[in-house]
Amino acid sequence: MKEKILTELRKAGDGYVSGTALCSLLGISRQAVWKNIAALKENGYQVESVASKGYRLLSEPDKMYGPDILSRIDKDCLCKQVESFECIDSTNTKVKQLAEAGAKEGLLVVAEEQTGGKGRRGRVWKSEPGIGIWMSLLLRPTLPTEQISGLTLLAALAIAGAVEKLCKLPCQIKWPNDVVVAKKKICGILTEMSTEENYIHYVVVGMGINANTLSFPDEIKETATSLFLQTGKKVDRAELTAMITQRLCAYYERFEKEGDLTSFIDEYNEKLANKEREVRIYHGMVEKCSKEDIETGVAKGIDKTGALLVEVDGQTKRVVSGEVSV
Ligand code: BTN
Structure with a gap:
């Protein structure tokens, strides 16, 4: 109400x-x-x-407040419930708990602060209060499990599109899921799922956006940036959250209907930071890779499954996991 x-x-x-x-x-x-x-x-x-x-x-306050975010989302959007928290361990974990308790798909959880924010590959995602967007969306797709990585690519596309519209900043995507502005990361996406054989109980798409961060620690300041640092203006976090949610829900419904990413390929490839560039493929955690675990090639774009096509020694390889450097 x-x-x-x-x-x-x-x-x-x-x-x-x-x-x-x-x-x-x-x-x-x-x-x-x-x-x-x-x-x-x-x-x-x-x-x-x-x-x-x-x-x-x-x-209005600068606040990630559920009713406020919901009030900015169109009535026909899949997202009909937004739960907001001052401080929780992780919005992904909270969505999982609510999903287990029967929450409907489209549920969005946001928090001002996360004390146990999770990054990819077991990394920690620092989530200070009041400056970022820490959000997780619950989906219950009827897609085969091998298509789920496509949702991460669509989340990146939704974030890039919303940031371009609201902040007037050109965004690119570092495959598979880092949105970058001026070659620096402004967001991270962590998609988690609960499955049984080939049946998907639910998927949680967790997104962390460096919205109004004023500065970054020395170790990441060369690779990370925020929307505030790029525009000099504070972004309306509730508005951006609503825009991302609405875009992602619309992409998701289209993806579910179409069954693969065919109709998204051009839009995604246009934003692909590594397109026609030399990329290194790390087979394993970047920090732990030895020379033998690294391959070099030229990125050509994604295919309908979301895999990155990389030309290595005249042959096209499909990269489905691992990390790629811009
Ligand atoms: C990455 O490593 O790049 C992914 C980071 C994902 C962080 C977001 S913040 C909201 C959601 N909750 C989490 O615990 N992680 C994701």
Whole structure:
């Protein structure tokens, strides 16, 4: 209900919405309106109430607040539930718990801070409060398990598209799933799934976006950046989260219907940072690779399964896992 009230308050702009109008628009009692407005106020939304006029939205906090994010997502989107937390271990872990308890696909979990943020290959994903977007989406695809890596590529495409639209920043994708701006990483994606034989119980697509980070530690400042550092402006995290979710849900539904990535290949390859460039393929963890575990070739683009096609000594190889350097 809070998301609906926020939508009405925003629609009114500088004007007021009367309590009576809210009651009849939303089909709730005056007391319920009052309670929901009080909850919004508690969460940092400044709402003015004037006896003869009604309610007016004066300001909104920079907050990853579930009802706010949901209010910015179209009604026909697969995402109908957004749960927000001040501080949790990992949004991926939370989605898994909720999925086990029967949550519907489209559930989105966001947090201001993660104390146990997970990166790929067991790495730690630092997730400080108030500056990033730490979000995880629950999906229950009816696709074969070998297609699931395609979801990670689609998440990268959704993030790149949303960032380009909202922040006016050209984005590229480092296969399979790092979105880069000016050759530096602005986001990471961790897709996890629960399966039984070839049956998928659920998939969690976890996305971490360096939104308003002011600085990075020395060891990663050459390879990581944030949207704020690239534009000099703070990004509206709730708006970007809603845009990414909406794009990803639409891509997902198309992918499920079509069964593979054929119709996404051109769009993805246009953003591929490594296209027609020499790339190194690391077979194993980059840090642990010896010379024999590294191959060099020229990246040609992805195929309909999401594998990277790399030309090595005149032969095209499909790379399905491992890491590639730009
Ligand atoms: C990577 O290593 O590049 C992937 C990082 C993924 C981080 C995100 S933040 C939200 C979600 N919750 C997690 O614990 N991890 C993912």
